[in-house]
Amino acid sequence: MSAAKPLWKTFLRFLVPLMLSNALQSLFGTVSNVYLGQMIGIDALAAVSAFFPVMFFLFAFVMGLSTGATVLIGQAFGAGEHGTIRSVVGTTLAVGMLLSISIALVGGVFSRQLMIALATPTDILDQASAYARIMMLTVPLGFVFLLMTAMIRGVGDSLTPLLALALSIAIGLILTPMLISGSFGLPALGITSPTWAAAISNSLTLIVLAVYLRRTKHALAPDAALLRHLRLDRAVLGKILGIGLPSAIGMVAMAIAELVLLGLVNGFGSKATAAYGAINQVMGYTQFTAMSISITVSILGAQAVGGGDRTRLDGIVRTGLAFSLLLTGGLVALIYLAPRAVLGLFITDGAVLDLAKELLFIALWSSVPFGMATVFSGAMRAAGVALTPMLLAIFAIVAIELPSAVVLSRAIGLEGVWAAYPIVFCAMFVLQMGYYLLVWRKRAIRRLI
Structure with a gap:
């Protein structure tokens, strides 16, 4: 940040892309529900809604993890300590991946039992279980995407996460109806279409994001130095969780x-x-x-x-x-x-x-x-x-x-x-x-x- 620049301009330059990111996420959720309701039916919306409590708790944890990491990255960036930034990023990604892989393994096997425990109505149990299974199997991609875009903001860059989110959402909005209807030679995946579309869009966007960060020599570029820090540092993890x-x-x-x-x-x-x-x-x-x-x-x-x-x-x-x-x-x-x-x-x-x-x-x-x-x-x-x-x-x-x-x-x-x-x-x-x-x-x- 430039000391000469008025604070309100720095504030606004960071805030506007952040607000647009929130608006895009809300829009994506709304349009995905419209796709399901219009192309499959009201039971599909009900089945997706039945999984919401689980999704909220997963979202709350990953948001908490990213909040702790972002604060530490911001402090390290303000102090000019780029090695410390990599340590925080590496630890955050390591714990996020370990947890999300565990969720994927357990959720992939016990998704039906989970939806029964949530008292899901029997007429939508099969659809809700199918949605929950794919949602939890693809959790690692979603976790890594959310953590990376949040941590990039820690160095004062809210534009790159906005562009990444816009790309991911654009791919998701194109793929979802195609997967629902099975058009252009793609399989018809029904209620699981939004989750598969999100997994594909997150994967492609993470690849593009990695290339972009490396080319621009970004502080969070996934280079050899960052990969060496991809491990659990207990001291750093304690501060993130605190x-x-x-x-x-x-x-x-x-x-x-x-x-x-x-x-x-x-x-x-x-x-x-x-x-x-x-x-x-x-x-x-x-x-x-x-x-x-x-x-x-x-x-x-x-x-x-x-x-x-x-x-x-x-x-x-x-x-x-x-x-x-x-x-x-x-x-x-x-x-x-x-x-x-x-x-x-x-x-x-x-x-x-x-x-x-x-x-x-x-x-x-x-x-x-x-x-x-x-x-x-x-x-x-x-x-x-x-x-x-x-x-x-x-x-x-x-x-x-x-x-x-x-x-x-x-x-x-x-x-x-x-x-x-x-x-x-x-x-x-x-x-x-x-x-x-x-x-x-x-x-x-x-x-x-």
């Missing part, structure tokens, strides 16, 4: 809380459930924006920690807060200006649309304090402090969000469930900001690696 596991646990805790809230919403009938689904789709985009800003703070902050520049870290936090207000707040304001048009993309029933609009007005603005809370937690994570921010977040969920949702749903009805969102996100903002300003900021920062 940051990554709290991040993964935080994701799981929020997901469990969402299941509890969904249970409360379901008690108000199918219209309430339909409105819940649509509102979560809309809030997902505002929260994606907020999380992208948090990741940017974490990576740029890690580089500042690596360089021992506390002043720059403070500036990154201020810039992150400003972008949270501007981008997340701006997106929220745009949605508030035309809520029916936005919700109408997901809902056609007039009564459900009216209900969703009313509930959206209660909850949507809370994406702004949520985003600002994640700026503070992202800054602390940049210095390797992940446990306390995670505990504060879980405290807010368990002691504030869930009790508020239960009590208010009984007192004022469905609106009470949605009121729990602004309550908990404001609480998270106060807790994270309070700990950052009153405790963490008074401590000396030291890089971990």
